[in-house]
Amino acid sequence: MSPKEPCEIAIIGAGFAGIALAVKLREAGIEDFTILERAADLGGVWRDNTYPGCACDVPSQLYSFSFAPNPNWSHTFGKQAEILAYIKTVADSYGVMPHVRFNTEVLEALWDDADTCWVLRTNAGTITAKVLVCAAGVYGQAKYPDIPGRDSFAGKAFHSLHWDHDHDLTGERVAVLGTGASAVQIVPEIAPAVRRLLVFQRSAPWLLPRMDRQTSSVERALLRRVPGVGKLIRGFYYSALEGFGLVGFVDNRFRYPYELLGRFQLRRQVRDRRLRNTLTPDYMIGCKRAIFADSYLPALTRDNVDVITAGIKEILPHSILTRDGVEHQVDTIVYATGFVAPPEVYDRIRSTGGHSFLELYAKRPQSYLGVTVAGFPNFFTALGPYGAGGNQSAIYFIEAQVRYIAAAITTMRRDAITRVEVRADVQDEFLDTMDRRSEDSVWLTGGCAHSYYFTDDGRNAGLYPGWSFQYASRTKHFDRDDYAVTVGEVGR
Numbered sequence: 001m002s003p004k005e006p007c008e009i010a011i012i013g014a015g016f017a018g019i020a021l022a023v024k025l026r027e028a029g030i031e032d033f034t035i036l037e038r039a040a041d042l043g044g045v046w047r048d049n050t051y052p053g054c055a056c057d058v059p060s061q062l063y064s065f066s067f068a069p070n071p072n073w074s075h076t077f078g079k080q081a082e083i084l085a086y087i088k089t090v091a092d093s094y095g096v097m098p099h100v101r102f103n104t105e106v107l108e109a110l111w112d113d114a115d116t117c118w119v120l121r122t123n124a125g126t127i128t129a130k131v132l133v134c135a136a137g138v139y140g141q142a143k144y145p146d147i148p149g150r151d152s153f154a155g156k157a158f159h160s161l162h163w164d165h166d167h168d169l170t171g172e173r174v175a176v177l178g179t180g181a182s183a184v185q186i187v188p189e190i191a192p193a194v195r196r197l198l199v200f201q202r203s204a205p206w207l208l209p210r211m212d213r214q215t216s217s218v219e220r221a222l223l224r225r226v227p228g229v230g231k232l233i234r235g236f237y238y239s240a241l242e243g244f245g246l247v248g249f250v251d252n253r254f255r256y257p258y259e260l261l262g263r264f265q266l267r268r269q270v271r272d273r274r275l276r277n278t279l280t281p282d283y284m285i286g287c288k289r290a291i292f293a294d295s296y297l298p299a300l301t302r303d304n305v306d307v308i309t310a311g312i313k314e315i316l317p318h319s320i321l322t323r324d325g326v327e328h329q330v331d332t333i334v335y336a337t338g339f340v341a342p343p344e345v346y347d348r349i350r351s352t353g354g355h356s357f358l359e360l361y362a363k364r365p366q367s368y369l370g371v372t373v374a375g376f377p378n379f380f381t382a383l384g385p386y387g388a389g390g391n392q393s394a395i396y397f398i399e400a401q402v403r404y405i406a407a408a409i410t411t412m413r414r415d416a417i418t419r420v421e422v423r424a425d426v427q428d429e430f431l432d433t434m435d436r437r438s439e440d441s442v443w444l445t446g447g448c449a450h451s452y453y454f455t456d457d458g459r460n461a462g463l464y465p466g467w468s469f470q471y472a473s474r475t476k477h478f479d480r481d482d483y484a485v486t487v488g489e490v491g492r
Helices: 016-027 080-093 181-190 217-225 227-242 245-250 252-269 273-278 296-300 357-363 394-414 424-438 468-474
Strands: 004-012 033-036 106-112 117-122 125-134 156-159 173-177 196-200 305-308 312-316 319-322 327-329 332-335 379-381 417-422 483-487
Touching: 004 016, 004 117, 016 033, 016 080, 016 394, 033 125, 125 394, 173 181, 181 196, 181 296, 217 227, 245 252, 252 296, 296 305, 394 417, 394 468, 417 424
Parallel strands: 004 033, 004 125, 125 379, 156 332, 173 196, 173 332, 196 305
Antiparallel strands: 106 117, 117 125, 312 319, 319 327, 417 483
16 A cells, blocks of 8 residues: 555445445446455454354344345344355445455544545555545444453453353353343353353343244245245334334333233243342333343243342452442353444544544534534445434445435535535534434433433434434435535546
């Protein structure tokens, strides 16, 4: 790589969003783009998360691109290896691979107003780009709890995002910290092998029946030969998930049927009343992420599994001390404690005012349509604040966003626009609407003590408080009037 290599369009991340954008750019006849991927392979979250039981919690027919249906999913809910293989197949089939630069991490991204470009400092050299797109996702950086003594632990400890497959848990005393989506998948897988499993629960999750099953060869053959069947199935799952918006942002009284279903599953799978009380959520469903799971609750009823709710006071070299004074001896700690959102890469992208995206987010989650941000010219992002919903597959939102970004770049080229930045008044109006629509949402009023759905000051952390089809309609066309633009000679 030369000291300052020019690049028309730089895309950070080769996960679902980066690959989808690459496909849409190529469809638009745009080939001069480069995907900068920090790892040695593509796949993003589905490359990095390899913990036991790792799978999607959205049905596979919906958690896949509408332009690249896959009739060969082995289960209703895709497993990690299968999803990763799907992403690689799409990238290869749509000619994306030649555009990817692996082992290239963006260390800093600064806007150069004089040359109207982004200057990207990477571990492999410096790149200038007319347009910068961050498609790094929101689940790419492990989040660890701030617990005294965490670094003093003498046993084995790792995060679910960095699972140590060389470490055998058989016969060990294992602590799993967290009861979110990752923990719910991990616990049933490791419980039969370990000597003792301690699940440290801060709050009980709402669990709904997953009803995962293996698809038959007849079903897969039908999906291959009659594509319309796949569209019908996709539509069914879309409608089912979209309906959860009734709870999220319409009226929380719609929660009762869902909570009834969750309580029924809990009663059916956990007979012990004391344990059942421990596992009963004390907040409204939808206040934080509800989880589809069938095997987690039965795993907690095993004789070698205990659920600890006392709260952790300190981690000692060979144990975990809880606030009730009990010391729990453990050999391995698994941190299933979620992710830093937005991830660190957003702290490396700086606005014209010198503030990083992350610094602005800390003051107030902000963007326009989850795609552009005032103060960041020629910059787009996928799944930015208010660019994802709590009631729909992220892939649906990603497809809407990459269409919008591709349309914006196409407009820039057609109209000889050298600089485009969302107007501050347009963004402010959008944010005020997001805040107003969120005021009575279950995300803010559901009684959760902790949730990544809201910020420390009680503001919506970035979920779109509306129907996903409305969002798709709003992003269907790039509206140049929403942006401050500079027209000049296009350097190509």
